[in-house]
Structures are given as C-alpha cells and as structure tokens.
Amino acid sequence: MKTFGLYVLCGFFLVAGVRSKATELTLDSRDFVPTDTPSQWAESSGGSLICTGGVGVFAAQLDLPANSTLTQIAVWGGDSSTSRDSSVFLRRVCQAEFLATSPTFSNLAQVGSSGSAGAYFDSAVLNEQAFSTNTCTYSVVLSFGDSPCSTNLSVAKVRVRYTNDAIFAHGFE
Amino acid sequence: MRSKLAILALLAGLYGIQASAETTQVKQINGREFRGTSAGAHVFSPSGVLQLFCFPDSNNSTAAAQLRLPSGASLQSMRLYAVDSGSQDLQVSLSKGCQPSFAGGPITSTSLLTLSTSGTPGNTTVTGAIPLQPVVDNEQCVYTIIARFGDTTTACDPNLQLQRVRLQWAK
Numbered sequence: 001m002k003t004f005g006l007y008v009l010c011g012f013f014l015v016a017g018v019r020s021k022a023t024e025l026t027l028d029s030r031d032f033v034p035t036d037t038p039s040q041w042a043e044s045s046g047g048s049l050i051c052t053g054g055v056g057v058f059a060a061q062l063d064l065p066a067n068s069t070l071t072q073i074a075v076w077g078g079d080s081s082t083s084r085d086s087s088v089f090l091r092r093v094c095q096a097e098f099l100a101t102s103p104t105f106s107n108l109a110q111v112g113s114s115g116s117a118g119a120y121f122d123s124a125v126l127n128e129q130a131f132s133t134n135t136c137t138y139s140v141v142l143s144f145g146d147s148p149c150s151t152n153l154s155v156a157k158v159r160v161r162y163t164n165d166a167i168f169a170h171g172f173e
Numbered sequence: 174m175r176s177k178l179a180i181l182a183l184l185a186g187l188y189g190i191q192a193s194a195e196t197t198q199v200k201q202i203n204g205r206e207f208r209g210t211s212a213g214a215h216v217f218s219p220s221g222v223l224q225l226f227c228f229p230d231s232n233n234s235t236a237a238a239q240l241r242l243p244s245g246a247s248l249q250s251m252r253l254y255a256v257d258s259g260s261q262d263l264q265v266s267l268s269k270g271c272q273p274s275f276a277g278g279p280i281t282s283t284s285l286l287t288l289s290t291s292g293t294p295g296n297t298t299v300t301g302a303i304p305l306q307p308v309v310d311n312e313q314c315v316y317t318i319i320a321r322f323g324d325t326t327t328a329c330d331p332n333l334q335l336q337r338v339r340l341q342w343a344k
Binding site: 035104139 | 202208228254
C-alpha cells in the first residue's frame with residue numbers, strides 16, 4: 001500500500017513538473033503608453049521609445065495567465081546621458097475582487113541603466129507567485145529620468161519570464 | 174505490473190478531466206490601458222496604481238481598450254471598479270465590431286453590456302451579467318471596452334476615475 005501511495009505521489013509531481021512551463025512575455029517599445037497626456041515621445045530609427053518632453057513615465061500591462069510565477073525581468077535600451085538614468089519597474093496593483101476599495105501598488109523589481117555607455121542591458125531575478133490575478137494586475141512602468149525627461153534615454157524592449165503551473169489551473173490548489 | 178497500469182490510468186484520467194473541463198477565468202484591464210479616442214482626449218494616470226482620469230480641458234471624454242480573449246470563450250460578466258466623486262457618472266460599455274472574415278464590408282457594431290456608476294460614493298464597483306453569454310469570434314469580430322468620463326462624449330468630469338475593468342469568461 002505504501003508503494004502504491006509512493007507511485008501516485010511520484011506520478012503527480014512528474015505530471016506537475018512536465019506541465020509547469022517556463023515562458024516569457026516581451027513588451028515592445030510601442031506597447032507602452034504615457035501615463036499622462038503632456039508627455040511627448042518619439043521613436044528612434046531602430047524603433048526604441050524615446051521621451052521628448054513632459055514627465056516621461058510610460059506603462060504597459062502584462063497579460064499573464066492565471067497561476068504564473070514571475071521569475072525575471074530584463075530590459076534593453078540606450079543611455080547616453082551623463083546625468084540621468086532610466087528606470088524600469090515591475091509593478092503589482094491590487095484591489096479587492098468584489099468590494100469598492102482603493103487599489104494599492106508594490107514595485108516587485110527594478111532594472112535600468114547607469115552611466116552613459118550607450119546600449120545597455122539589465123535584468124533582475126524575482127520569485128513572485130502571481131496566483132492572485134483575480135485581485136492584482138501586473139504592469140511594467142518606465143521612467144526616463146525626472147521631469148522633464150531626458151531625450152538621451154531609450155527603451156527598446158522589456159522581457160518578463162515566468163512559469164505557468166498548469167496543474168493548478170483547474171482548482172487543484 | 175497491474176498496479177503500475179492502474180496508476181497510469183489514474184494519472185491519465187486526472188489529466189483528461191483537467192483538459193476537458195470548462196473553466197471560469199478572469200481578465201483584468203487597468204485604467205491606464207485605456208487610450209483617448211482622439212487627440213483632444215486628455216487622459217491622465219494620477220498615481221502609481223495606474224487608474225485613469227480625464228483632464229478638465231479635454232474636449233473628448235472617451236477612452237478605449239481592446240479586450241483580447243481566446244476564440245470560443247463565452248463572456249459571462251463585466252465588473253467596473255471606479256471612483257465617482259463627481260456630479261456626472263462614469264460609464265463603461267463592452268461592444269463588438271464585426272466584419273466578414275475574408276471580404277471587405279462595413280463594421281457591424283453590437284453593444285454587449287453597459288455599466289455606469291451613480292451618486293458620489295467615492296470608491297465604487299458595479300457589475301452586470303452579459304446577456305446570452307456571447308462566444309468570442311476572433312475571426313470576424315474585435316471586442317472593445319469604451320469608458321466615458323461624463324454624461325456626454327465631449328466634456329470630462331475630472332472627479333471620475335477608472336480603476337480597472339474585470340471580465341469573467343469561460344472556455
């Protein structure tokens with residue numbers, strides 16, 4: 001009987017392991033929208049997002065499947081500013097599911113540029129179990145320095161890696 | 174050997190049950206995902222939580238977001254989360270615009286559900302069932318949610334804020 005139970009347990013975790021898929025979402029520079037109207041922006045010859053005036057904060061929501069675990073955020077861009085850096089936040093915004101409440105937010109990870117060497121890449125590891133997609137949304141927020149934004153900063157794309165635990169997707173949690 | 178086969182059958186059954194069962198899921202759209210429907214629509218996200226409101230100098234009070242769901246999903250209900258501290262109300266409408274699959278043609282627009290805040294409750298949430306639970310047809314139709322920050326499409330009430338919209342669907 002013990003052997004039988006062991007087989008069932010091993011089989012369950014084997015199936016769970018096979019069905020936990022690592023994948024990624026890539027946000028193109030054109031997916032981002034300014035968080036306020038006065039912001040102005042342009043596109044580099046390569047298609048990167050450049051802020052040309054205003055506050056310089058842009059956001060894009062991540063379209064995550066339920067039961068995902070966020071594992072990494074990475075950014076590619078350009079920084080030729082000697083005084084300013086770009087910052088990229090992975091932001092979680094939560095609110096009660098069936099009640100009228102004020103939303104709250106947390107920055108789960110931050111990446112960005114430093115120095116002025118030109119093209120840059122930065123990444124950060126995280127372990128965020130995004131099992132609460134009924135109450136929380138996940139977005140990437142870009143900041144091109146303080147207002148007014150620096151025109152010497154750009155973002156080409158942001159990639160978010162996650163695993164999806166499909167075995168829990170149908171109420172097995 | 175027989176016990177191993179039994180285990181395999183059990184696991185296969187478990188997998189099959191999961192794969193075939195229709196599940197209810199949720200899609201959420203932040204206020205900041207909505208974009209003004211014209212250059213005159215001045216929209217603003219006032220804080221870190223990415224909720225949206227409309228500038229008083231805006232000459233267009235509407236902003237739109239596309240709803241992307243898999244084909245075959247049945248739309249069950251929509252819930253609006255907002256702040257209403259104004260004399261006017263915030264309205265959110267889900268509609269579909271359809272055209273022939275492989276031919277030119279006019280867009281046939283159908284309203285699926287409209288929700289509206291009322292009074293001045295501050296934080297508020299309003300929900301409604303989508304009649305007939307329409308099934309998503311991505312081959313012919315585009316699904317759009319339009320938020321209107323006031324009683325008309327031309328003047329904004331800056332005391333209205335769109336926090337998010339929640340769509341419940343099943344497939």
